[in-house]
Amino acid sequence: MTRLTIRNLNEHTKEQLRIQATRHGRSMEEEARTILRSALEARQPVAGGQGLGSRIHAHFALLGGVELELTEPSSSPTL
Template sequence: MASLTIRNLDERTKAQLRIQAARHGRSMEEEARTILRTAIEARQPVAGGKGLGTRIHEHFAQLGGVELELPARSSLPIPAQFEGE
């Protein structure tokens, strides 16, 4: 197990940590570990979670979409011609 030392922690924060730890029936050290673990896990993507595109689609899907009629292609695209080819 790794060790971590937190320097320059103000007394007010330390006192609040002590009170919160007591409320949860834990030591200050265990409370700090729990807070850090929770903060890190909250930022991690959920395995099997939805991707950004899916989440955006779901967010705006309720607004409905726009169905456009696309005209049939009348000719094939012409590739670009560069000098020296």
């Protein structure tokens, strides 16, 4: 297992980590691992390489669609 030392961590951050770890019933070390893992996983590319629009479409595709009638824009502005 690899060791990681974090230097120059201010006391406020350390105290916040301790409080959060206690709230979650974990050691500070495990809390730090969880935070790092979550932060890195959030930055990973989406599975299947789909973008946001494609994922939204796939999510709602089973609900069916709505056909909208397109109209030509009018030449006079409406107020």
